[in-house]
Amino acid sequence: MTWTVDQQLELSATQAVEAIQAGQLKAADYVATLLARAQALSNLNAFTVLDVEGALAAAQRIDALGASERARLPLAGLPVIVKDNINTRGLQTSAGTPALEGFLPARHAPSVQRLVDAGAIILGKANMHELAFGITSTNLAPHAGPVRNPWDPERIPGGSSGGTAAAIAARIVPAGLGTDTGGSTRIPAALCGVVGLRPSVGDGGTQRRYHDPQAVVPISHTRDTVGPMGRTVADVALLDAVITGHGPLSPAAVTNLRIGLPAPLWEGLEAALEDVARAALAKLEAAGVTLVPVEMSELLALNDRVSYAIALHEPIEDLAAWLVANHAPAQTVADVAARIASPDVRAAYDAVLADARGGDYHAAMTVWRPRLQQLYAQTFSASGLDALLFPTTRLTAVPIDELNGSSRVSIDGAAPIDEMEAYLRNTDPASNAGIPGLALPAGLVNARLPVGLELDGPAGGDRRLLAIGLAFEAILGTLPAPEI
Template identity: 85%
Template sequence: MTWTVDKQIALTATQAVEAIQSGQLKAAEYAATLLARAQALANLNALTVLDVEGALAAARRIDALGASERARLPLAGLPIIVKDNINTRGLQTSAATPALEGFMPARHAPSVQRLVDAGAVLLGKANMHELAFGITSTNLSPAAGPVRNPYDWKRIPGGSSGGTAAAIAARIAPAGLGTDTGGSTRIPAALCGIVGLRPSVGDGGTQRRYHDPQAVVPISHTRDTVGPMARTVADVTLLDGVITGHGPLAHATVANLRIGLPAPLWAGLERALEDAVRKALGKLEAAGVTFVPVEMSDLLALNERVSSALALHEPIEDLHAWLVANHAPVQCVAGVAARIASPDVRAAYDAVLADRRGGDYQTAISVWRPQLQLLYAQTFAASGLDALLFPTTRLAAVPIDEMNGSSRVSIDGAAPIDEMNAYLRNTDPASNAGIPGLALPAGLAYGRLPVGLELDGPLGSDRRLLAIGLAFEQILGTLPAPRI
C-alpha cells in the first residue's frame, strides 16, 4: 500500500498501530510525516517542545524489531504527545510557566512510562493553560503563547489541556495525554471535537485509576489526574488499557442502557449548542437508549461548597511538594508565582497565596464532598442508571482574549459571566466527586464549532463508561477534520 501524507494523518491511533504491527507502514515514515505536520502548523501553538531526533530514533527502533516483537507491543510505533505538566525524562516539563522553563525531570510519570514501554513514540510536549489554572489555554508566556482551536484559529481550544486537544484535532498526533482537575481533558475535547477521559479518582488511594504520585505539576491532590485523549473512544480505550493493564473492550448493548439526564446541567445552554446536542440525543434515543430525567437539585450548590475551598487551599502544599520531590530549579511556590506570565493565572495565585480558609477546607473535605458523592451514588442507584449524560460545556468556543488570558462571556446576550465558571459548570461536579467522566463529540454548533456530550458514571465504572462510549460513537460517528 502507498501511504500518502493524507492517508497517514487520517489514521486513528488504533489503525496506525495495526498498520505498523503488520509491517504495512514504517513507524519512522509515520513519525516523520507527523513531525513535518507539527512544524508546518507551528502557529497553532499546540506544542511547547517538538522532539524530532528523539521521536525518529524511537520509531526506527520499532522498525528494527521483528514482526512477532512488534505484535507484542500494543502501541508499536504510535506517536503521542504529552501535556507539559506531566513528567517526561529528557523533555521539558514546565507547566508552560517561565519559572520552570527548560526543567527536565529524572523520570517519566508512570502513565507515560507504560505507554512508552508499550511502543509509543513521544513526539513532544503539549502547550497548556499556564500551571493548568484555567480553561482557555490562552498562555501569555512568551515561550508558549496562546493555543488556537484548529476549527477556528481565533477561538480558544478549551483547557487546560488545550495543546493536547488542538494537536490531536489538527492531526499532528493521533493521541496523547492531558490532565484533568475540574474539566481539563473534557472541556478541550468538547471544543476541539475529540474524546477525553477523566478516570476515577475517588479517595485518591485504592480508588484512583491512574497512579502518578509527584509526577504531575499539581493543583489539587483531591482532584488531579492524568487522562488519555484521542479522536475516537476506541483510541482512548486503547491508551487506558495500556496504562491500567486491561485488555480489549466490547461496546455496550444500546437497548439495555438507562441514561440519566441531570436537569441542572441541561439548563442555561447556548441555543446553537443545545440544538446540536439535542440532535445527538435524538439519534441515541432512536437507536434504543432509554433516557431518564433526574432532578439532582442540590448538585450545583453542593459542588460550589467543595470546589472553591479545594481550589484555593490545596495548590500551595501540593505544588511545593512536587517542586521538592522533583528537584525543580525553584523550590518554593512564591518563586513560581512571582514569574507567572498570564494575568488570569497571576490573579488566581494571588488568591491562593492569600488563602486563609482552613476551616472551610476541612468542612469541604469532611462534610460537603461526602454529601456530593452520596448524591451521585443515590442518583445512580435509585433510577438504575448506567450513566449520566449532559453537554460537556454550556457554550461552544469563544474568541481568544490575548490581553488577559481569560475574560467574561455572554451566553446568547445574557449578562456576562466569568469565563472559567461558564465552562466549568458541567464538568466540575464529577471532578469534586471523584467519579469518571468521558467527553465525546456530539456535533457542530453554528455548523462549524465542535460541541460535546459527557458521560459520567459511578465510581470505578470506567470500563463500563468506555463501553457505553464505544456504543454511542457507533451511533453519533466522529466529526469532520478541521479545514487547515
C-alpha cells in the same frame, strides 16, 4: 501498501498501530509525516517542545524489531503528545510557566512510562493553560503563548489541556495525554471535537485509577488526574488499557442502557449548542437507549461548597512537595508565583498564597464532598442508571483574549459571567465527586464549531463508561478534520 500523507494523517491511533504491527507502515515514515504536519501548523501553538530527533530515533528502533516483537507491543510506533505538566525524562516539563522553563525531569510519570514501554513514541510536549489553572489555554508566558483552536484559530481550544486537544483535532498526532482537575481533558475535547477521559479518582487511594505520585505539576491531590485523549473512544480506551493493564473492550448493548439527564446541567445553554446536543439525544433514543430525566437539584450548590475551597488550598502543600521531590529549579510556591505570566493565573495564585479559602477546606472535605458523592451514588442507584449524560460545556469556543488570558462571556446575550465558571459548570461536579467522565463529540454548530457530550459514571466504573462511549460513538459518529 503505500500510504499517502493524507491517509496517514487520517489514521486513528488504533489503525496506526495495526498498520505498523502488520508491517504495512513504517513507524519512521509515519513519525516524519506527523512532524512535518506539526511544523506546517506551528501557528496553532499546540507544542512547547517538538522532539524531532528523539521521535525519529524511537521510530527507527520500532522499525528494527521483528514482526513478532512489534506484535507484542500494544502501541508499537504510535506517536503521542504529552501535556507539559506531566513529567517526561529528559524532555521539558514546564507547566507553561516561566519558573519551570527548561526543567528536565529525571523520570517519566508512571502513565507515560507505561505508554513508552508499550511502544509509544513521544512526539513532543503540549502547550497548556499556565500551571493548568484555567480553561482557555491562552498562556501568556513568553515561551508558550496561546493555543489556537484548529476549527477557528481566533478561538480558544479549551483548557487546560488545550495543546493536546488541538494537536489531535488538527491531525498532528492521533492521541495523547492531558490532565484533568475540574474539566481539563473534557472541556478541550468538547471544543476541539475529540474525545477525553477523566479517570476515577474516588477516595484518592485504592479508587484512583491512575497512580502518578509527584509526577505531575499539581493543583490538587484530591482532584488532579492524568487523562488520555484521542480522536475516537477506541483510541482513548486503547491508551487507558495500556496504562491500567486491562484488555480489549467491546461496546455496550445500547438497548439495555438507562442514561440519566441531570436537569441542572441542561439549563442555561447556548441555544445553538443545545440544538446539536438534543439532536444527538434523539439519535440515541432512536437507537434504543432509554433516557431518564433526573433532578439532582442540590448538585450545583453542593459543588460550589467543594470546588474552590479545595482548588485554592491544596496547591500550597501539593506544589511545594512536587518542587522538592523533583529537584525543580524553583524552590517554593512563592518562587513559582512570582514569575507567573498570565494575569488570570497570577490572580488565582494570589488567592492560593493568601489561603483565601483555607477556612472552608475542612468542611469541604469532611461534609460537603461526601454529600456530593452520596448524591451521585443515590442518583445512579435509585434510577437504575448506567451513566449520566449532558453537554460537556454550556457554550462553544469563544474568541481568544490575548491580553488577560481569560475574560467574561455572555451566553446568547445574557449578562456576562466569568469565563472559567461558565465552562466549568458542567464538568466540575464529577471532578469533585471523584467519578469518571468521558467527553465525546456530538456534532457541529453551523458546520464550524464542535459540541461535546459528557458521560459520567459511578466511581470505578471507567471500563463500563468507555464501553458505553464506544456504543454512542457508533451512533453519533466522529467529526471530520477541521479545514485548516
